[in-house]
Amino acid sequence: MTADGQRPAVPTTAAGQEALGASDDEWRRVHPASPFVRGWVALAAIVFFFGRDIFERLLQGQPIFEEGLARRAPWLLAGGGTVLAVAVLGFVLTWYFTKYQVSGGYVRVDSGFLFRQHRQARLDRVQAIDIEQPLLARIFGLAELKFEVADAGESAVRLAYLRIDDARRLRATILAQASGAVPAAEHAGNHAPEAPEYQVLTVPPSRLIGSLLLSEQSFFVVLGGVATVLLSAVTDNRAFYFYLVPAALGLAANYWNLFTKGYNFTAAISPDGIRLRYGLLDTQAQTLPPGRIQAVKIAQPPLWRPFGWYRVQVNVAGYGLAGNAAAGNTRTTLLPVGKLADALNILALVLPDPGTTQPDTVFGAGLAGRDSDGGFVTTPRRARLLAPLAWRRNGFTATGTALLIRSGRWWRELVVVPHQRTQSMALHQGPLARRFRVADLVLHTTAGPVSPRLVQAGLDEARQLFDDQAARARLARTRQTTEQWLRQVVPPAVEGPPNAAGVAVAGSAPAAPTNHQQEGPQHG
Amino acid sequence: MRTEAIDPPGIDWQRVSPKYVTVRLVEWALANLAMVLVLSLPLGFVLLGWWSWPPLGLAIAVPAVMLVVALWRLALIPRQVRAIGYAERDDDLLIRSGIFFQRAMAVPYGRMQYVDIAVGPVERGLGLCTLKLHTASPGTNARIPGLPAAEGARLREQLAARGEARLAGL
Numbered sequence: 001m002t003a004d005g006q007r008p009a010v011p012t013t014a015a016g017q018e019a020l021g022a023s024d025d026e027w028r029r030v031h032p033a034s035p036f037v038r039g040w041v042a043l044a045a046i047v048f049f050f051g052r053d054i055f056e057r058l059l060q061g062q063p064i065f066e067e068g069l070a071r072r073a074p075w076l077l078a079g080g081g082t083v084l085a086v087a088v089l090g091f092v093l094t095w096y097f098t099k100y101q102v103s104g105g106y107v108r109v110d111s112g113f114l115f116r117q118h119r120q121a122r123l124d125r126v127q128a129i130d131i132e133q134p135l136l137a138r139i140f141g142l143a144e145l146k147f148e149v150a151d152a153g154e155s156a157v158r159l160a161y162l163r164i165d166d167a168r169r170l171r172a173t174i175l176a177q178a179s180g181a182v183p184a185a186e187h188a189g190n191h192a193p194e195a196p197e198y199q200v201l202t203v204p205p206s207r208l209i210g211s212l213l214l215s216e217q218s219f220f221v222v223l224g225g226v227a228t229v230l231l232s233a234v235t236d237n238r239a240f241y242f243y244l245v246p247a248a249l250g251l252a253a254n255y256w257n258l259f260t261k262g263y264n265f266t267a268a269i270s271p272d273g274i275r276l277r278y279g280l281l282d283t284q285a286q287t288l289p290p291g292r293i294q295a296v297k298i299a300q301p302p303l304w305r306p307f308g309w310y311r312v313q314v315n316v317a318g319y320g321l322a323g324n325a326a327a328g329n330t331r332t333t334l335l336p337v338g339k340l341a342d343a344l345n346i347l348a349l350v351l352p353d354p355g356t357t358q359p360d361t362v363f364g365a366g367l368a369g370r371d372s373d374g375g376f377v378t379t380p381r382r383a384r385l386l387a388p389l390a391w392r393r394n395g396f397t398a399t400g401t402a403l404l405i406r407s408g409r410w411w412r413e414l415v416v417v418p419h420q421r422t423q424s425m426a427l428h429q430g431p432l433a434r435r436f437r438v439a440d441l442v443l444h445t446t447a448g449p450v451s452p453r454l455v456q457a458g459l460d461e462a463r464q465l466f467d468d469q470a471a472r473a474r475l476a477r478t479r480q481t482t483e484q485w486l487r488q489v490v491p492p493a494v495e496g497p498p499n500a501a502g503v504a505v506a507g508s509a510p511a512a513p514t515n516h517q518q519e520g521p522q523h524g
Numbered sequence: 525m526r527t528e529a530i531d532p533p534g535i536d537w538q539r540v541s542p543k544y545v546t547v548r549l550v551e552w553a554l555a556n557l558a559m560v561l562v563l564s565l566p567l568g569f570v571l572l573g574w575w576s577w578p579p580l581g582l583a584i585a586v587p588a589v590m591l592v593v594a595l596w597r598l599a600l601i602p603r604q605v606r607a608i609g610y611a612e613r614d615d616d617l618l619i620r621s622g623i624f625f626q627r628a629m630a631v632p633y634g635r636m637q638y639v640d641i642a643v644g645p646v647e648r649g650l651g652l653c654t655l656k657l658h659t660a661s662p663g664t665n666a667r668i669p670g671l672p673a674a675e676g677a678r679l680r681e682q683l684a685a686r687g688e689a690r691l692a693g694l
Contacts, residue, residue, distance in 0.1 A: 317660060423661040424616075426629035429530045434626075439530050444661035451663070459530065467532055470630050474615045477634050477690075 027099040027110075034161035035091035037137050042087065100159055102173055107147070109157055121149040121157045123178040127292045127317045130331070131167050131285040138283060143167040147174065148318030156318065168194060175272040175287065197270035200349065201342045203335075207309070208262050211337035212255055214303040221251060262336040267346060274349050276334070286331065292316055293350050294421045295443075296334070297450040298343050298367060300412040310343040310367070311336060314350065315448030332449050340367070351418060355400025362399060366406045366414040376406065380458040383436040387456055396441075396454050396465065401476070403443070403469060405454045415452045417443050419469075420476035427466050429459075441465060531620045531628040537609030543650045544608075544670025548601045550646045556594035563587040610668050615690065617657070617683065619666055631666050634690035635659045639680050643673075655679055 036043070097113040108120040129147040137143060142161035149157060162170065172194040212218070228244060231237075263280035273289035294315040304310070312335035319332050335346050344363060348354070356362050365374025370392040372378065378395035379387060387394060389409040396405050403422075405415040422443055429439040439462040443452040457465065531537075567583040569575040603623055611618040616632040640656040647653060653676040657666040671679065 422632075423635050423659040424629060424631040424664045424666065426627055427530050429626045431624050442663065444659065444663035446660050447662050463530065463532055466628070466630065470616055470632070473632060477632070 027101045029095065030098055030100070030159055031142055031161050031163055031166075032095055033140060034142065035094050037134075037140060037142060037161055039087070039091060040136055046083075102170065102177070105177065107157060107174060109159065119157055121147065123174060125149045126174060126178045126289065128289070128319065129171055129174060129287045131164075131171060133164070133279075133283045135281045137161050138281075145170060148316065171287065172272075175289065178289065179272065195270040195272045197268040197275055199266060199268045200345055201267050201335075201338060203262065203265040203337060205263060207337055208259065208265070210307070211304065211309055211311075212258055212262075214301075214307075216301050216303075217251075217254070219301075219303065261330040262333075265336055267335065267349070269349050274334075278330070278336075284330075288314075288316060290352070291418075291420075294417075295445045295448070295450040295452055296347065296350050296416040298347070298414045298416075300367070302410045304337075305412075308339055309337045310340060312338070312343055312346050313449045315445050315450045317446040319448060329449070340364075343367075347416065351402055351416060353401050355402060362397065362404070363414070366397070366404045366416075367412065369406075376404075377457070377461050379438065379456040380461075383433075383438045383456050383458075386432070386436060386438065391456070394455050394457075396457065398465075398468065398472065403452075403472075405443075405452055407455060415450055417445065417452050418476070419472045420479070421445065422469065422473040422476075425466065425469060427462060438462070441469075443469075529620075530626045531618070535611045535613075535618060537611050537620065540605065540608050540610075540668065540670035541650075541652055541672050542605070544652060545602050545605050546650060547644070547646050547652065547670065548605060549598075552594070552598055552601060556590075556597065560587050560590050560594060563590050605670065608668070608670065612679075612682070617666075619668060629664075629666055631657050631659065631664060632690070633683065633686040636683060636687040639683050639687075641676055641680055652676075657683070 093113045094111075097116070098109070098111045100110070101108045102123075105123050106120050107123060108118065111117050111119075127148045129145070132144045132146060133142070134144075140161075141164050143164045144158060144160040145162060145167045146156050146158045159167075159170075175195070224247070225244070228241070232241060260280040260282070262278060265278040266276070268275040268277075270287075273287050273292070276284075276286040276288070278284060294317060296315075297313045299311050299313070300309065301311075311333070313332050314334050316332065334350070335342060338346070344360070347363060348359075354363070362374040365376060369376065370378070374397065376395035376397045378393070379391040381391075384391045390407060393409050393412070394407045396403065398404070398419075401420075402416050402418045405417070407413050407415075423446070424444045426442045426444070427439050428442060433439060433456065436456075437459045438456040439459050441454040441457060441462050443454075445452060454462070454465070564587040566575065566578060567580075567587060570578065570580055570583045600623070604621075607623050607626075608619075608621045610620070615634075616630045618628065618630050620626070620628045637658045637660060640658065642654045642656060643652075644654070647670075651673050652670050653673050654667055654669045655671055655676050656668075657664065659666075668679075
């Protein structure tokens, strides 16, 4: 993706070519205020530095300016002015040299004036596209556009900051070109219109708070608190309470963070993909194009069971590698907390074609069932000593489009891997498992919170699955012929409920193979 | 202990070069002998009377146990090397390894992003190389060690050609 200075020739048959208006070919700059929005920390530090000084003097009853100031004033002014001028010049230069272009099936971003950087990303390789609005940018009506391109190295291409309308328009343009949807003739020269969307679910704040209070984390908090009190009582030492203060602060910050991130969570479906919006102060809008999700996990911690809540997390190429764990965590969460119907709705968005005639039975059994409900194959009885509680839960079943792996008696989990997303897989068996004639099957997927592993399947079943799964994945790969999803799938009807909107795989994808063959092996 | 292998039946496995045992021996010597030597230091100090703790029994037991484990692993090396195998099927490459902890892995040609060949100093002396396959998943830890250099080059070309033909997206 990152070509050092040289620009590869624009592919002549790139689908978006004819869709491009003349206005799209020109190089554009980001909003002039963006370096200031990004560099506000530095400016705030300067203000804080001087402000604190003055504030302290006021408190101490000293005059705001000391007597010697008149002598030093010119130096101070000159020094401060120079620092400010250098900072502002830096900002202006950064802004001047940051340019972007959407053209010929590529997005290109140039940045830096000392160390020039030129990045380009294939539009049909866009895995996900986010609009982020930190609080300050939100005040100014600006937004950052960030798109993930599956790539071995650095993943995200970011454009910070654009006016929010521009960001939305650019997102629509990128998605329209990425999907292979050629805008109608009257739109030539204009930007693609934003795809209509249909809201699927929202998470009410009360449920979010409840889910946080009953999360796994809270369990350990209570455990730690009880342990502390007990220790203090037994050892007659009050010092333990002091350890609680920083711990409580950290936890409060963590809960606050989870709350602001999950606040006002909304999921919607549009032909462009799944739209997720959330955030209290910093808002974020994610778009996940269809078919970009590598694996899904639906989990239910024990404390959530009385309420029937579930959490849905996904692996998306590029997301897993992103920055700090907390940011990655919220971005890979497709549903922070929701009822069974919400979870199944989300699953229907991710996997439009469940590949079975009774999706409710099969997925319901995957979430809550045991033994052979819904056609699951569980750990054989002979191996029940290896997992005395979970052996009736641990199991798998395959539908026409995905492999379902369920596990956990108390910490229920259902992992769904679409056949066409299987990268590679492996059978594992240790000495103990060999005594019981069981084996584990690991499916490899891109980095992320979901790591599909079928534990303790019977040896014959596992071996059979190993072969079958290879065959299914091969079949699914031959069906998936192009990265431009509108070319191979019928767009879902956004008016209806998403369950009804079956996305059929067109058996004969036209014009796909030629486009497909151009991809270099490094993109694979 | 003769046990049933976990890999799919009816596969004609290609085995790696027996010379790879030498590479493993060198690696074993570097890792384990150094470890045993370090763990023997307290024993030496105790014997010389420089240290009063640990007691002599413990000072002997720790390196002795380590030595036994190391020798056991040494004895396993030839069998482990014989257990490594690979097979080119129509659509994927199968790799198996391990005796106690067995693993059989299938990497579809269409999913391969790139193929590495690495040659260490000992391997170079023996004319061997290690082939490594990468997919989009960091979990794919597919390596075939101890290939003769010519076979490694052939396999790489073969895999690249097949990958090109069956290339799939993510």
